[in-house]
Amino acid sequence: MKCKEIVKELADYLDEDLDATLKKSIEEHLGKCQDCRLVVDTTKQTIQIFCNSEPAPLPAETRNKLHHALAKHLHHRNVTP
Ligand SMILES: [Zn+2]
Structure with a gap:
């Protein structure tokens, strides 16, 4: 499993x-991988804030934005796949 794959599956992972x-x-x-753990923790917290701690699936648009932001983040940090 590589960092890029984690990012790809992250939304589904968080949706269980x-x-x-x-x-x-x-x-x-x-x-x-501390980098990915940080991304997952941050994303989890963000989702909890957005959803007011109620379990709710991520809207498609949010997923796309999230994927994009994470991919950019990983790219900037020069994490090699
Ligand atoms: Zn990683």
């Missing part, structure tokens, strides 16, 4: 909309 194998791969990566 992944199969168990993929979820496990992501969690393994998060255990090793």
Whole structure:
């Protein structure tokens, strides 16, 4: 699992909309990669603020913006895939 793949699956991961194998791969990566852990934690907190702590799926537009922002973030930090 690479950082770029984490970003790709992040929205589904946070929605708990992944199969168990993929979820496990992501969690393994998060255990090793501080950058991705930070991104996941920040995103989780942001979603909780937006949704007022109520579980709600991310709207498609938010997902797209999120993906775009994260991809840009990873690119800027020069994280090699
Ligand atoms: Zn990573």
